Amino acid sequence: MDSLIKMAPTKKVNLGMSYDIYDLRGKISHLPKGLLEHIDRVVDISLELAQRFDIDPEKARVSALLHDVARVTRGPELLKLAKEFGLPVTLLEERLPIFIHGPVGAEMVRRDMGVRDGEILEAIRYHTIGRGGMGPVARVLYLADKLDPAKDARYPFNPEVRGLARNDLATAILAFIDGDIASNLARGRLVHPSTIEFRNQLLTEMKASCP
Numbered sequence: 643m644d645s646l647i648k649m650a651p652t653k654k655v656n657l658g659m660s661y662d663i664y665d666l667r668g669k670i671s672h673l674p675k676g677l678l679e680h681i682d683r684v685v686d687i688s689l690e691l692a693q694r695f696d697i698d699p700e701k702a703r704v705s706a707l708l709h710d711v712a713r714v715t716r717g718p719e720l721l722k723l724a725k726e727f728g729l730p731v732t733l734l735e736e737r738l739p740i741f742i743h744g745p746v747g748a749e750m751v752r753r754d755m756g757v758r759d760g761e762i763l764e765a766i767r768y769h770t771i772g773r774g775g776m777g778p779v780a781r782v783l784y785l786a787d788k789l790d791p792a793k794d795a796r797y798p799f800n801p802e803v804r805g806l807a808r809n810d811l812a813t814a815i816l817a818f819i820d821g822d823i824a825s826n827l828a829r830g831r832l833v834h835p836s837t838i839e840f841r842n843q844l845l846t847e848m849k850a851s852c853p
């Protein structure tokens with residue numbers, strides 16, 4: 643993973659505890675090549691956004707690196723692990739377990755890799771669907787994951803979102819969510835309530851900051 647090595651300032655990353663970025667990379671090396679390439683791009687985009695908006699780049703790097711650790715875990719296994727970890731699972735998530743690869747992945751990262759940083763775990767947990775009250779590291783990962791150019795066919799509004807992300811993170815995320823919800827509605831697809839909650843929070847914040 644060239645970008646990871648090129649951009650890592652030091653081998654040990656101190657986030658209240660010591661992480662070896664190369665050890666962490668080794669722990670996900672079993673994931674499929676295509677997924678590792680996605681992760682690599684998300685690391686790059688996360689670092690770019692974090693630097694632009696003055697958000698901790700090391701937390702952004704580690705959360706991006708580990709965000710899809712459970713992405714290829716099959717549905718029944720995700721549900722089994724969620725139960726084992728004591729994670730809440732809604733009826734919607736029981737039907738579409740892909741929604742819980744974030745929470746299950748965060749718990750795997752906490753238990754198996756010793757990552758205890760709350761902002762990193764929050765980012766991994768909610769990277770797919772978002773959540774009201776999400777902090778800046780989680781916001782960066784949420785958007786970076788969607789802005790992988792390989793997802794542009796699925797999210798045709800991404801070029802516009804990228805343009806907005808040059809100036810303001812919340813505005814860009816809101817534009818992404820609006821585009822995604824509109825496309826889901828047009829296709830008769832489900833919208834996760836947590837994404838609506840996230841959208842409502844962003845809108846409320848933006849209105850509150852307008853004079």
Ligand SMILES: [Fe+2]
Pocket residue numbers: 709710713743769770
């Ligand atoms: Fe994911």
Ligand SMILES: [Fe+2]
Pocket residue numbers: 680684709710787
């Ligand atoms: Fe991802």
